[in-house]
Amino acid sequence: MSAFTIRDLLHDAADQLDVAGVEGGRLDARILLARAMKISREQLIVADRRPSAEEAAEFQAMIDRRAAREPLAYITGHKEFWSLDFQVGPGVLIPRPDTETLIEAAVALFPDRRAPLTIGDLGTGSGALLIAALKEFPEARGFGFERSPDALRYARCNLETHGLGSRAEILAADWCAASEAGFDLILSNPPYIPTSGIDALDPEVRLHEPRAALDGGADGLDSYRSLAGILPRLLRPGGSALLELGQGQFAAMEPLFRDLQMHPPVPDLAGILRVLVLKRPK
Numbered sequence: 508m509s510a511f512t513i514r515d516l517l518h519d520a521a522d523q524l525d526v527a528g529v530e531g532g533r534l535d536a537r538i539l540l541a542r543a544m545k546i547s548r549e550q551l552i553v554a555d556r557r558p559s560a561e562e563a564a565e566f567q568a569m570i571d572r573r574a575a576r577e578p579l580a581y582i583t584g585h586k587e588f589w590s591l592d593f594q595v596g597p598g599v600l601i602p603r604p605d606t607e608t609l610i611e612a613a614v615a616l617f618p619d620r621r622a623p624l625t626i627g628d629l630g631t632g633s634g635a636l637l638i639a640a641l642k643e644f645p646e647a648r649g650f651g652f653e654r655s656p657d658a659l660r661y662a663r664c665n666l667e668t669h670g671l672g673s674r675a676e677i678l679a680a681d682w683c684a685a686s687e688a689g690f691d692l693i694l695s696n697p698p699y700i701p702t703s704g705i706d707a708l709d710p711e712v713r714l715h716e717p718r719a720a721l722d723g724g725a726d727g728l729d730s731y732r733s734l735a736g737i738l739p740r741l742l743r744p745g746g747s748a749l750l751e752l753g754q755g756q757f758a759a760m761e762p763l764f765r766d767l768q769m770h771p772p773v774p775d776l777a778g779i780l781r782v783l784v785l786k787r788p789k
Contacts, residue, residue, distance in 0.1 A: 598657025697730030
């Protein structure tokens with residue numbers, strides 16, 4: 508049995524994380540101690556036993572990783588997106604709440620949830636967007652395109668975990684390899700941070716998440732230029748594409764996507780124009 512109480516361990520861990528500059532360190536400490544003790548955070552509040560020496564050591568190892576600014580999701584191996592649990596880890600972009608705006612936009616765009624859509628996710632990463640969309644549209648089938656071997660493993664694992672292996676396929680390919688026209692809906696969260704902005708990102712992102720999933724080139728628009736060249740042939744007549752945008756990027760989109768109809772962008776909860784809505788004319 509450890510010589511330290513739960514309160515002692517949480518207090519020391521929170522201090523360590525505060526010194527390291529981790530925001531929300533007290534909450535992170537609670538999450539990690541509950542994980543080390545294999546109990547829920549609610550159970551942690553009322554637990555009347557001391558952590559074992561092994562649990563205390565495991566907890567301290569996780570706190571050391573968090574103090575080194577490793578993302579919490581990489582340490583726990585999980586991240587929630589659209590109220591679904593996804594396995595994540597080094598080499599795959601961690602799903603963000605802002606990206607859920609794409610699913611909200613998809614649901615608004617296709618009110619018939621039983622529609623037999625064919626959905627493409629370009630740069631699928633963990634598979635979060637594709638899987639969330641397939642959960643919302645139970646008659647749809649989907650294809651995710653991903654070139655990162657690390658991300659591919661997570662996407663395929665998440666697809667099976669959510670019981671969608673019979674309705675979707677994760678392809679080891681760059682999105683330019685998606686040559687078949689016929690998608691009713693295309694989703695993508697492309698890299699959109701200008702190269703010069705990478706060094707200003709939080710250490711959790713800058714030091715740990717895959718740069719290829721973040722860096723959008725000198726002006727942040729390289730991926731959109733690539734997408735502009737392939738979306739018109741990938742979408743069915745009347746099909747739609749929903750692309751995540753970085754802050755302030757919407758104004759640069761119209762000259763790029765002249766071959767598609769552009770609809771009003773969808774803001775996220777902070778009011779930032781987050782989703783570019785495109786449609787191929789019928």
